[in-house]
Amino acid sequence: MLKVCCWLLLFCLGSAQAQTLRVCIGDLSNPPLTFVDHDGQAQYLIRQAANRQGWTVKFEPVPWRRCRAGVESGRYHAAGTATATPSNREFMVFPLRAGQLDENLALGEFKVLVYRARGTAADWDGQRFTGLQAPVLYNAGFVAVGDRLQQLQVAHDDSAQTIHQMMQMLLHGRAQLAAGQAASVQLELQKPEFAERIEVLPAPLLRAGLFLGVNKQFYGQHPQVIEAIWRSIGEVRNSPEWSELAPQLAH
Structure with a gap:
């Protein structure tokens, strides 16, 4: 009985820790990176990277102005394909290496x-x-x-x-x-x-590179997970399999 209770407790704790990453994308398809009705290259990379951390992803297509405003307000955790402009950096965090933007972790160009x-x-x-x-x-x-x-x-x-x-x-x-x-x-x-x-x-x-731009407050709550997601995006995109998979996701 004790073992069963411990197992149930661990299961519940694991379920409580699992999260959904809410990501907004543009409401118009932007091939090959994003599509409103199916996953493009960027959506696939984000989903795979999050899944490696035990997280799921929910993409919501909205006008880009609403997407940026939603990330700033915290309605969305991240923007799916954001450029690291000065105005975006006011409320989004991007992957860095030695203090500089890490282009190796971009979703695309x-x-x-x-x-x-x-x-x-x-x-x-x-x-x-x-x-x-x-x-x-x-x-x-x-x-x-x-x-x-x-x-x-x-x-x-x-x-x-x-x-x-x-x-x-x-x-x-x-x-x-x-x-x-x-x-x-x-x-x-x-x-x-x-x-x-x-x-x-x-x-x-x-x-310019396009990145998963993350709300600053949300990043502050989950820095290790977000950093791991960014690293996984780079790993998948630089893997030998990506050259074969990417064209299949472009339409």
Whole structure:
């Protein structure tokens, strides 16, 4: 009887310690990293890493502005694919090594391309914009892009929700240039309405790692677990099996 009671006590303690990591992602699919209806590469990496620590993961797709606000307020424990911008670091913790951002523990890359309607005179050469007479468009809530454009002292507008919407705005002359995440831009350019009418400029606007950005207070409560999850993300992504698995998760 004593052994049974001890076993039940240990079982209950283990159940009490098991937790669910609440992670918000964007409400629009962002291949190959996240999808609203199934796991992409980033979701798989986070889920596998958390499972190794005995935790489960619940992903919630919401508009990116709401995702950031939710992490800041504690509604969500983490943002699924966050860049380590100064504004994000005010309320999120990111994996560090010797005080510097550890790119080896990233979920993937945030690569932003600049595109325009063919024949548009405005340009971007990788260093500066020329010929601009209207704000540069970018997706709502993409803080890293806004920060970059602010750094370049360029007027910008994040009122558009989707790449599709921005491409239509370009074709109707409501803007000259727009910026968007590479995979989403290339996917949209496969549509006949844009394929021959929109062109991507050679130089990217921005390249940055995407991480599991964790609410500071939550990290303070579970530092060892979060650090272990970050390490596991790196281990899975750098494993020999990942090169075969990643393409299967990209669609």
